[in-house]
Amino acid sequence: MSTNLITLNRWLLSDTHKNIEYKLELANLFSGIALACKVTNNAIKRAGFEQNFGLAGITNVHSEDVKKLDIVANDAWKNSLKATREVHCMVSEEEDSIIPVSENQNGRFVISFDPLDGSSNLDCNVSVGSIFGIWDKVSKDHQALNEDVLRKGRDMIACGYALYGSATMLVISLGYGVYGFTLDNTIGEFILTHVEMKIKSKGNIYSINEGNSVYWDKATSEYVNTIKSKENGNTPYSSRYIGSMVSDVHRTLLYGGIFMYPADSKSPNGKLRYLYEVAPLSFLMEQAGGKSSNGKSACLDIMPTSIHQRVPVFMGSHHDVTTLEKTHEKHS
Ligand code: AHG
Ligand code: MN
Ligand code: MN
Ligand code: MN
Numbered sequence: 396m397s398t399n400l401i402t403l404n405r406w407l408l409s410d411t412h413k414n415i416e417y418k419l420e421l422a423n424l425f426s427g428i429a430l431a432c433k434v435t436n437n438a439i440k441r442a443g444f445e446q447n448f449g450l451a452g453i454t455n456v457h458s459e460d461v462k463k464l465d466i467v468a469n470d471a472w473k474n475s476l477k478a479t480r481e482v483h484c485m486v487s488e489e490e491d492s493i494i495p496v497s498e499n500q501n502g503r504f505v506i507s508f509d510p511l512d513g514s515s516n517l518d519c520n521v522s523v524g525s526i527f528g529i530w531d532k533v534s535k536d537h538q539a540l541n542e543d544v545l546r547k548g549r550d551m552i553a554c555g556y557a558l559y560g561s562a563t564m565l566v567i568s569l570g571y572g573v574y575g576f577t578l579d580n581t582i583g584e585f586i587l588t589h590v591e592m593k594i595k596s597k598g599n600i601y602s603i604n605e606g607n608s609v610y611w612d613k614a615t616s617e618y619v620n621t622i623k624s625k626e627n628g629n630t631p632y633s634s635r636y637i638g639s640m641v642s643d644v645h646r647t648l649l650y651g652g653i654f655m656y657p658a659d660s661k662s663p664n665g666k667l668r669y670l671y672e673v674a675p676l677s678f679l680m681e682q683a684g685g686k687s688s689n690g691k692s693a694c695l696d697i698m699p700t701s702i703h704q705r706v707p708v709f710m711g712s713h714h715d716v717t718t719l720e721k722t723h724e725k726h727s
Pocket of ligand 4: 488509510511512513514
């Protein structure tokens with residue numbers, strides 16, 4: 396039994412981060428993030444006992460049927476983050492507009508979050524997650540402004556995701572590599588288990604909802620057909636698609652390959668939202684040596700014009716995403 400565990404808090408306060416002038420406030424913010432993840436994880440595990448499966452009977456700003464657990468997770472994230480007194484304002488998938496924080500609780504960080512990602516998978520016990528991105532505020536006082544939240548992913552100071560899977564993990568980056576923490580339920584702590592996570596330069600797994608293939612443009616169709624073929628000595632790629640972005644991206648990070656949610660004739664800007672799905676996961680992918688593109692250029696350089704803006708995304712192994720971009724270039 397180790398008596399010298401590297402907990403999330405201990406890692407954040409370590410000398411590795413001595414040059415981060417806001418490391419104490421950030422460690423405090425992460426204590427709220429860790430609590431939100433543990434509460435969300437617990438609510439998912441107990442949903443069967445507490446009749447928390449199924450729909451809440453409302454739709455959100457994306458016209459999605461909101462699940463009961465979407466609301467539980469959203470409330471847990473808002474309450475846990477506000478209570479740290481480190482938050483200036485928040486953006487949540489489940490809230491129409493920016494969530495301000497009162498002056499007496501206001502802090503310096505702007506945080507975007509998807510409290511429960513992959514909620515269509517909840518009732519059948521398939522792994523789901525949470526996703527978050529963190530920026531330093533730009534406004535001078537406690538008033539939340541658009542310029543605080545409409546930010547490029549590249550300007551994040553930290554981000555990450557929780558994966559509520561066979562094990563519960565928190566995978567994060569402060570801009571100095573990707574680190575994975577696994578929840579030890581016996582002591583209720585996230586313990587460092589994955590140091591400097593890196594993605595393979597080329598993979599052999601592709602991840603996309605092929606049920607949308609009738610809507611794909613020529614570039615996406617040609618790329619997918621090519622990696623499924625034996626052309627030019629290609630070994631056909633394996634297909635894996637879970638339908639929870641966090642799970643599909645976590646597998647891509649660990650096993651290599653490419654995750655895709657393209658724009659198509661049904662979803663002209665793709666389905667995934669920039670601030671709390673694409674930007675944080677793109678940041679992690681680049682930090683792990685991978686790539687994340689909208690088909691033409693890096694997702695991290697996109698400047699969003701609305702808090703729920705959707706963008707096309709192709710992320711994963713550098714070689715695979717580069718090949719995808721070349722196919723798009725050929726058809727542009
Ligand atoms: P959320 O549950 O937060 O609304 O996100 C669902 C997203 C994402 O997790 C996943 O990659 C995608 O929806 C799957 O969409 P399709 O079912 O259209 O493939
Ligand atoms: Mn949703
Ligand atoms: Mn999501
Ligand atoms: Mn969600």
